[in-house]
Amino acid sequence: MGQVSVTVNGRQYEVGCDDGQEDHLRQLADYVDNRMSEMVGAVGQIGEARLLLMASLLLADELSEARAKWDLARTAPIEGADAAADSARDVLGTEIEALANRIEVIAARLNPT
Numbered sequence: 001m002g003q004v005s006v007t008v009n010g011r012q013y014e015v016g017c018d019d020g021q022e023d024h025l026r027q028l029a030d031y032v033d034n035r036m037s038e039m040v041g042a043v044g045q046i047g048e049a050r051l052l053l054m055a056s057l058l059l060a061d062e063l064s065e066a067r068a069k070w071d072l073a074r075t076a077p078i079e080g081a082d083a084a085a086d087s088a089r090d091v092l093g094t095e096i097e098a099l100a101n102r103i104e105v106i107a108a109r110l111n112p113t
Contacts, residue, residue: 004029008110009036009051015109028106035059056107063100070096 002017006029017025035055043054070093 006030006033008033009040009048011048013110015106025106028103032059032106032110052107052110059103059107063103066096067100 002019002022002025004015004017004022004025006013006015006026008029013029015025015029032055035058036051039051039054039058043051045051074093
């Protein structure tokens with residue numbers, strides 16, 4: 001099991017991950033940190049838990065929009081679509097679900113109760 005040190009909103013966290021996922025986790029943490037910085041810029045330092053909640057809701061909104069677009073693309077008629085295209089869409093859907101699950105796990109690790 002890998003261990004990664006990430007910084008979000010100026011605070012350092014040690015987060016466990018699967019071996020080989022360290023760089024990916026760092027990239028995700030950088031993305032979350034950037035979103036947190038946007039929140040701080042918009043509303044100021046209103047407390048870490050509240051900022052984390054707001055950033056999480058923003059990320060959830062982005063994910064919701066991506067899923068809606070995916071659902072629309074998946075149900076829209078595609079001229080000349082074949083089995084390979086259908087298979088590719090199924091794989092992408094699975095990857096989106098896996099990404100959503102990873103985000104939820106990381107958010108839970110960053111904000112233990």
